[in-house]
Amino acid sequence: MVRATVKSNMPTTTARTEFLAGIRAELPILLGVAPFGMIYGALAIGAGLPRSAAQAMSSIVFAGSLQFVATQLFATGAPGLVLLLTTFIVNLRHMLYSASLAPYMQKLPARWKWLLAYLLTDEAYAPTILHYRQGEVNHGGTENTEIEDSLRPPRLRGEILDDASSDKRHWFFLGAGVALWSIWQVSTAVGIFLGAQVPPSWALDFTLALTFIALLVPVLTDRPSVAAALSAGIIALVGAGWPYKLGLVTAALVGIAVGAWLDRGRLQSSEQEQIPLPAEEV
Amino acid sequence: MSGTPLWLTMLGMGAITYGIRLSFILLWGKITLPPTLQRSLRFVPPAVLSAIIFPEILRHGGAWNVSPLNPRLLAGIIAALVAWRTRNTMLTILVGMAALWGLQALIGR
Secondary structure (H helix, E strand, O other): OHHHHHHHOOOOOOHHHHHHHHHHHHHHHHHHHHHHHHHHHHHHHHOOOOHHHHHHHHHHOOOHHHHHHHHHHHHOOOOHHHHHHHHHHHOOHHHHHHHHHHHHHOOOOHHHHHHHHHOOOHHHHHHHHHHHHHHHHHHOOOOOHHHHHHHOOHHHHHHHHHHHHOOOHHHHHHHHHHHHHHHHHHHHHHHHHHHHHOOHHHOOOHHHHHHHHHHHHHHOOOHHHHHHHHHHHHHHHHHHHOHHHHHHHHHHHHHHHHHHHHOHHHHHHHHHOOOOOOHHHO | OOHHHHHHHHHHHHHHHHHHHHHHHHHEOOEOOOHHHHHHHHHHHHHHHHHHHHHHHHOHHHOOOOOOOOHHHHHHHHHHHHHHHHOOHHHHHHHHHHHHHHHHHHHOO
């Protein structure tokens, strides 16, 4: 009887449902990622990488766009230091992802942090951050959990801790990450196997841009985020020829700065309920 | 590069990538970001995603192509409309690829 009562008090989302929801959210993205993985496998072989190294890079590095750049660099005989520097710059955007997910992951055990960090790719990040933010809306929470925590009276803080222990959303992250990881390994293998049999005229590389378009549109929720996207896009175009993908990093930072700058008025007024935006901003 | 240097370079690339991804997840709470910076993090997805998309479409293969007859541009716009109306990733990819193939057949690459 006691057990039955405890069970009925369990939160509605369990680890299993979160994990499966993560896989489900990732499935459509995989449609765009799989051809990209195949192209990577084929390019790596074309660039003269041994099959074992081409396959291993997909699990050791596990970063799609970097693997493409690295394949070109290996082919041109670039020194190891250039490859390491390029790795740092091309993947610097993941530091932004890390910072943006970190507040939600604070209360996780260390082993979860180490595991999920390995799975933190563009394609796992996008559905995961959306999932965390939707959860906030449902629970009536706000963006800044850390500040909120310190402002609450002690009794309420205890309740938040209870809430954190029943928070299973990291399983969603794991589901999305594992799904992407598996497909990335398999599609790399298929690409290595098929080699140059995939004709370039099929333009299968376009699936990556399409995947990112599908991920971008839902996050364009207000004017500052649209401005962030447009300014980052324009800077990325201008800087597309810059060495070591520096254009990408610059573009991301400029976009974030533009969004934050346009958002500054709203941030100040958000504590006094919703005040209509000034006419020139609407 | 081949043999041991190749593998060592790859391990180094993996370590750097992992370190970057782990950075804030591990350090959050030990170091504090200024609140302004914390709130700016919500612009990470739109900024990074479009910084990847724009050059893929308008400077594909390194050469500028801002012509309104750029098949990737037209297919990208169609895909964005599908994403906006349906919020369906799979449909966005399928319609976008179909549009690209159709446009390439009509206009050429």
